Amino acid sequence: MKLAVISCIHGNYEALDAVLCDIDNQKAEQIYCLGDLVGYGPYPNAVVEMIRSLDIPTCQGCWDEDIVEGLNACECSYPSQLAEKRGHLAHEWTNRVIHPEVREYLASLPMTLRQDNLCFVHGSPNSQHEYLLPTMDGFAALERVLAAEADVLFCGHTHVPYLRELENGTLSVRVQQPGQGETQRQFTAPLKRIVNAGSVGEPRHGRPNATYVLYDTDTTQVTLREVPYDYKKTCAAILEQGLPPIFAWRLERGMEFAERAEDAGHVCER
């Protein structure tokens, strides 16, 4: 069975439409969405309506949570002060235009979705706000997949797609306790994989194209997809709606320096 996994649409309807067409062309039988349907982009309601109309299983992203719980639902969710300032502007705009039923839908989204040995989350199994960067310590990354009790962990949040394979993980533990002899334990992990779906509507891999992934449950093959679309339409709509022009600038370039997470292990402590 061929699955398509999309994430971080961020109110970019043009990009979503292009990705859905590509998924159709690739003959994927099931789509999963890893959240962040809203925020930054000019069409939050239309994006949510499309996802709902196609009945796509979706987990809640950090932006979806913030729209439901209120600004600063997580005070530590931004990787920099600049990103926070811009994020607040986008939040206020989205919060103003979002339809009540859309807010209700976002509130109903689960944190995690599962299918057999696959687990789908927005950030990590611990938090919608944790960035699983490809440079993250390998053992820490392995822990996230094991914590999800999965063989393949699908995530988004970083806006840059990647596949990370973790093989031959071994650990030994030596325990000493007062009044007891030393004991030892061995731990071995089979192959585990992290698949980051990138971002449909706000890519940061250096090009403006939308990204998502395909996964074949029979062959376990992962395919990272990059889909060109008319991003200039979205950029124009961002400006028309009065959203910060920087959002259009970075969408055109597929990058955002201010929002690079400085702390890969960052976890919301709320």
Next chain:
Amino acid sequence: MQWAILSGIEGNLAAYEAVLADIRRQRNPVTDLYIVGDLVGLKGDNEAVVRRVREPQPGEPIPQVCTGWWEEQCFSLHGFRGLPDAPELVERYGLGAVKDLWETVSRQTVQWLATLDFGFHELDCLLIHGSTVSYSDELTPETPPITLCDGLIRADANTLFCGRSGRAFECWIEPGALRSTVTTLDQTAAPQEQEKSPRRVVGVGNVGRVGQPAYVLYDPGADRVSFKQVQGSVAKGFGASKGLGYR
């Protein structure tokens, strides 16, 4: 330099005094005293313990204190932070515990507790009540190895001293191998072997919760942990401690 690290006094003043007396008896003087949470609890004289901690006697090391599970329950009860009305406390100890904790820890004391740190980074160690994930995170020798390893990575420390479990243990985590291969849209990078030197999690026991008062001595120069248990009846006075140190 020698550190004494303790946790879980839980209002037990006699047990704390016993530990302080034992610390005074050490041949290698204790230069730093860390209390990693749970000064207060349900059964003891919480205000007396807090006073004793805040007002050390001349010549005693000044305690460096971080918050623990019980302090977080106080913050919740008094609306300082976290969920209101201490749901964790109610779930674990029942509604009676809410009344007891409310009556035995004054608001002024809670205000002081709220100024304490979440943990201490000192040299290559992290001293904390639970873990960097949560004050209620209970690391034990039975915790899955990968979780202990992750706790150390998150802590960014070679040694993580913790107190939540109340147990005394030294757990060395020795990563063997891990091959990591990352594929992006533009390339598949060469596989990388992740290597790590051994690190450890140390449970510092508990002073006043159950059994004999227990704590840990740590000599950073020798990187040596010694487990101390204060012998004899705490109520009657303070017997000599029995060192159980090992490298």
